[in-house]
Amino acid sequence: MMSGFNNVKLSDKEVYKILYLSKVKGLLPHQIEKHCTVSRATIKNIVNGRSRKDCYEAFMDYKAKHPIKIKRLFSE
Numbered sequence: 001m002m003s004g005f006n007n008v009k010l011s012d013k014e015v016y017k018i019l020y021l022s023k024v025k026g027l028l029p030h031q032i033e034k035h036c037t038v039s040r041a042t043i044k045n046i047v048n049g050r051s052r053k054d055c056y057e058a059f060m061d062y063k064a065k066h067p068i069k070i071k072r073l074f075s076e
Helices: 012-023 030-033 038-045 053-065 069-070
Strands: none
Touching: 012 030, 012 038, 012 053, 030 038, 030 053
């Protein structure tokens, strides 16, 4: 686990990327952790909708309404 990253404020875009990696790409929290500066616990809270609920709800709503577009959001 990464240390020294306490109280890191994620932008909405970073939260959406975490949700994308989890909900679209199917990555697990320990895999997402490699792409982020936050702890695995924070990632789990985001992908389970316990943290950053506004982003979670907006992402899930958009994903349900636009399944094709969501796959292109963070395409590399």
